[in-house]
Amino acid sequence: LHFKYEPIKGMVMRASWATNIGRPAIDNLLPREDVVHELERVTVNNPSLKPQYANNFDLGIEYYFEPVGMVSAGVFLKEISDFIFTDSSRFIAVGADNGYAGNYAGYNLITQSNGGSARIRGFEMAYQQQFTFLPGWWKGFGAYANYTYLETEGQYNGTTYSRKGEVAGFVPGAANLGISYVRRPVSIRVQFNHRQENLNSYNVNPAAQVWRSSRSVVDIKTTYTLSRRFDLYLYVNNVLNEADRTTERGGARRPLNIQHYTPQFYFGINGRL
Numbered sequence: 262l263h264f265k266y267e268p269i270k271g272m273v274m275r276a277s278w279a280t281n282i283g284r285p286a287i288d289n290l291l292p293r294e295d296v297v298h299e300l301e302r303v304t305v306n307n308p309s310l311k312p313q314y315a316n317n318f319d320l321g322i323e324y325y326f327e328p329v330g331m332v333s334a335g336v337f338l339k340e341i342s343d344f345i346f347t348d349s350s351r352f353i354a355v356g357a358d359n360g361y362a363g364n365y366a367g368y369n370l371i372t373q374s375n376g377g378s379a380r381i382r383g384f385e386m387a388y389q390q391q392f393t394f395l396p397g398w399w400k401g402f403g404a405y406a407n408y409t410y411l412e413t414e415g416q417y418n419g420t421t422y423s424r425k426g427e428v429a430g431f432v433p434g435a436a437n438l439g440i441s442y443v444r445r446p447v448s449i450r451v452q453f454n455h456r457q458e459n460l461n462s463y464n465v466n467p468a469a470q471v472w473r474s475s476r477s478v479v480d481i482k483t484t485y486t487l488s489r490r491f492d493l494y495l496y497v498n499n500v501l502n503e504a505d506r507t508t509e510r511g512g513a514r515r516p517l518n519i520q521h522y523t524p525q526f527y528f529g530i531n532g533r534l
Contacts, residue, residue, distance in 0.1 A: 285310040330390035339381040346429035347462035348374040377416030401444030446486035474507040496527040
């Protein structure tokens with residue numbers, strides 16, 4: 262259900278309710294296990310995963326202004342049942358009847374499970390504008406920015422966790438900032454993204470929980486128009502050479518895993534028939 266009201270020209274107020282279903286990925290339902298002996302870890306798919314359901318409530322306001330600009334703000338509430346999370350709280354028992362023919366005794370068992378319920382509430386803000394009112398070549402500049410903040414609350418096996426970021430998989434805060442220059446035949450975009458740390462996998466023992474570290478990334482995208490049908494492009498991702506993914510364990514944030522990719526360059530030709 263969506264409602265829209267325009268009290269004055271250029272201002273739009275919105276209210277909406279939606280319900281949806283999120284099914285597990287097929288890859289996560291296929292019976293499979295991966296063993297890493299160096300880490301004493303067994304990752305097992307869960308074919309019994311159930312879908313997660315959500316009710317979503319949103320309120321927002323947008324204002325469009327000349328020339329070519331927009332600001333918006335909104336609040337939202339999402340109530341989720343049977344939410345899917347990564348569970349690292351289990352360990353394989355000792356004995357021939359441990360489910361693995363006596364192998365992997367004491368290894369950490371990691372799988373996906375359904376939680377009880379979760380509540381996500383927060384707000385978001387956005388701004389976007391092309392500076393076409395500036396003189397000469399300056400009118401090709403534009404800028405955008407947005408920010409999203411989440412407060413989460415979730416139940417794991419009957420225990421409620423309500424501290425910021427403690428529902429696995431939800432990022433409590435994210436921001437984007439970008440500057441563009443578009444004036445034929447050149448298009449240049451510099452984009453900055455920041456993501457706060459968040460719980461990556463749940464464990465009943467806080468010292469064994471896995472957290473994903475915060476990360477800030479800068480990307481640059483350039484395009485040069487050769488003709489009506491062909492463009493040259495050059496994209497540079499992760500200009501600042503940030504670690505792509507860093508995970509830490511427990512409240513002391515002991516380093517667990519780091520994936521580091523150097524800046525990536527993509528270039529080529531786009532063609533339109």
